[in-house]
Amino acid sequence: MPVITSAFVSLAEICCIGHGAMEMPFLVVEHPLGGIPPEDAGSKADSVIENIIDRATKWVPGAGSTSSQRAYPAETVSVTDTPEAVNDLFYRNAWTDGLPVIAPTQERVENMLKGTRLKPEQIIGLIPPRMGAATVQVIAINAVMAGAKPEQLPVIIAAIKSALQPEVKLRQWLTTTRPNFVSMFVQGPIVKELGIHYGQSALFPGPKPNAAIGRAFNLATRLPGGVISKPDTFGTMTTLGVPNYSFCLGENEDALPEGWNPLRVDSGCKLEDSVVSVFGTTMPIMQNDHDSTNGRDVLISTCYRIGGHLVRLGGDNRGGIVILFGPEHADAISKDGFSKEDAKQFIYENAKIPREWLVKSGTWYIVKEQQPEWVKRAVADGEPMIPQFNSPEEITISVAGGAGKQSLLGIGYINPKPVVIERGP
Amino acid sequence: MPSEQTGTAHDWLRKKRKIAVYRPTSVIKMESQIDFASRIHTFDGKRIGLLWNGKPNGDFFLNRVGALLEKSYQDTEIIKFWEIDPNGTAHPDGKSDEVLDFVARSADIVISAQGD
Numbered sequence: 001m002p003v004i005t006s007a008f009v010s011l012a013e014i015c016c017i018g019h020g021a022m023e024m025p026f027l028v029v030e031h032p033l034g035g036i037p038p039e040d041a042g043s044k045a046d047s048v049i050e051n052i053i054d055r056a057t058k059w060v061p062g063a064g065s066t067s068s069q070r071a072y073p074a075e076t077v078s079v080t081d082t083p084e085a086v087n088d089l090f091y092r093n094a095w096t097d098g099l100p101v102i103a104p105t106q107e108r109v110e111n112m113l114k115g116t117r118l119k120p121e122q123i124i125g126l127i128p129p130r131m132g133a134a135t136v137q138v139i140a141i142n143a144v145m146a147g148a149k150p151e152q153l154p155v156i157i158a159a160i161k162s163a164l165q166p167e168v169k170l171r172q173w174l175t176t177t178r179p180n181f182v183s184m185f186v187q188g189p190i191v192k193e194l195g196i197h198y199g200q201s202a203l204f205p206g207p208k209p210n211a212a213i214g215r216a217f218n219l220a221t222r223l224p225g226g227v228i229s230k231p232d233t234f235g236t237m238t239t240l241g242v243p244n245y246s247f248c249l250g251e252n253e254d255a256l257p258e259g260w261n262p263l264r265v266d267s268g269c270k271l272e273d274s275v276v277s278v279f280g281t282t283m284p285i286m287q288n289d290h291d292s293t294n295g296r297d298v299l300i301s302t303c304y305r306i307g308g309h310l311v312r313l314g315g316d317n318r319g320g321i322v323i324l325f326g327p328e329h330a331d332a333i334s335k336d337g338f339s340k341e342d343a344k345q346f347i348y349e350n351a352k353i354p355r356e357w358l359v360k361s362g363t364w365y366i367v368k369e370q371q372p373e374w375v376k377r378a379v380a381d382g383e384p385m386i387p388q389f390n391s392p393e394e395i396t397i398s399v400a401g402g403a404g405k406q407s408l409l410g411i412g413y414i415n416p417k418p419v420v421i422e423r424g425p
Numbered sequence: 426m427p428s429e430q431t432g433t434a435h436d437w438l439r440k441k442r443k444i445a446v447y448r449p450t451s452v453i454k455m456e457s458q459i460d461f462a463s464r465i466h467t468f469d470g471k472r473i474g475l476l477w478n479g480k481p482n483g484d485f486f487l488n489r490v491g492a493l494l495e496k497s498y499q500d501t502e503i504i505k506f507w508e509i510d511p512n513g514t515a516h517p518d519g520k521s522d523e524v525l526d527f528v529a530r531s532a533d534i535v536i537s538a539q540g541d
Contacts, residue, residue, distance in 0.1 A: 002537045002539060004539060020455035021461075033486055049493045053468070053497075076447055079443065081439045081443065082436075104446050126454055132453055133451045
């Protein structure tokens with residue numbers, strides 16, 4: 001019998017449905033449990049113990065399941081044929097990210113489906129926490145809404161496949177109180193074929209396909225997943241959230257220093273493959289280094305920047321970082337003799353955090369048990385500086401963007417294996 | 426002007442016409458139907474599992490729940506899973522089936538505390 005705090009009721013209900021339980025005898029205590037004196041948390045048990053006993057001994061599971069519902073074709077709704085009426089309908093039902101959408105009519109969705117060889121009824125996966133079925137058709141519906149084009153659909157489908165890999169832990173990204181979000185990094189020949197921006201201001205909003213592709217990915221995960229936020233329904237519990245309507249960019253292969261492989265090749269894919277990786281991260285952190293005149297110093301400033309932010313997030317697949325070096329930083333690092341692997345090794349060895357910062361980070365209580373034994377020992381022994389990473393493999397490095405002494409750090413989980421984009425007809 | 430009149434008539438017609446749009450949320454497809462554990466009718470003589478997800482104060486809350494149940498019922502056994510496997514039960518990444526199986530075998534009823 002789960003006991004949850006009052007602020008989490010809506011998310012708990014969505015999670016129950018997604019787990020196949022239309023009802024669950026969970027018990028609610030007044031929010032919060034954390035951040036208050038421990039004795040106050042203990043005394044909250046006194047106020048609900050009778051309810052716990054009652055629910056534990058008298059509640060009987062009822063019938064009820066939605067598992068027999070048909071995923072294809074998607075249901076339709078009738079609406080007056082004006083943009084205002086369509087958007088009012090979608091806004092009222094939280095079927096939007098808040099911006100206007102293009103009406104997903106049968107004609108438009110069929111046209112979108114011309115961009116893939118996959119059958120519209122194929123289920124790409126179930127999106128947590130609601131476990132909505134992401135059929136190819138449903139992804140196409142969301143792609144239409146986002147303003148994407150048929151030739152972009154395979155990228156969106158591949159991104160969803162990537163996000164649903166078990167090691168990615170999509171549920172955690174979508175439901176956590178942290179300001180996390182999921183970003184798309186497209187690599188390979190398809191970047192130029194589709195005109196996905198990867199150079200100067202690649203992430204800046206503008207007339208580029210990045211916007212619609214990233215938006216479609218977000219809609220196609222959040223809406224089937226029930227990851228919505230409106231006054232009476234919260235499928236995410238992010239405390240503040242981030243205004244991530246779209247976060248999609250390409251790898252800047254033109255600016256890769258000599259000897260630095262494209263990211264997909266590092267990950268075991270072929271050079272000729274077009275792939276997409278998804279990263280779950282916090283808001284990107286600016287790595288703003290104008291002072292350094294050599295690559296080693298760029299790496300050192302990067303380590304300081306990481307040391308101020310990462311504070312060891314946890315166990316497997318949780319303590320990673322994605323570093324998108326701007327071309328000028330990447331060039332300086334390479335000219336100083338660092339291969340990409342050398343750079344990872346340098347950061348692994350030098351990105352450290354003062355012990356006190358770690359244990360006073362505000363999350364140590366939660367993550368300390370997940371740390372490897374050598375970290376627990378180092379903390380117990382009073383080591384002054386604690387390494388941020390368990391291995392160089394937790395560090396992902398690529399190049400994006402254009403001129404300027406800037407890079408981006410995305411602190412989050414380890415780089416998942418990229419998914420090869422299955423081209424359309 | 427003719428073009429304005431045409432536009433007005435067109436708008437009027439559109440406002441009268443209905444179109445079908447797809448719902449973008451899809452249906453819920455559970456991978457398997459959940460089977461609820463058999464229910465208990467009393468805590469007397471029961472193994473009461475307390476499962477904490479590692480968030481601060483959840484352990485204090487569950488400790489108190491355990492103490493209150495122990496006081497009110499006879500022959501209870503309180504099992505604090507975080508004392509058996511602190512990391513595994515709070516963060517069962519990649520081994521949740523294994524952890525749940527262990528928890529289910531060890532207790533007659535499990536009370537978990539989570540949330541912030």
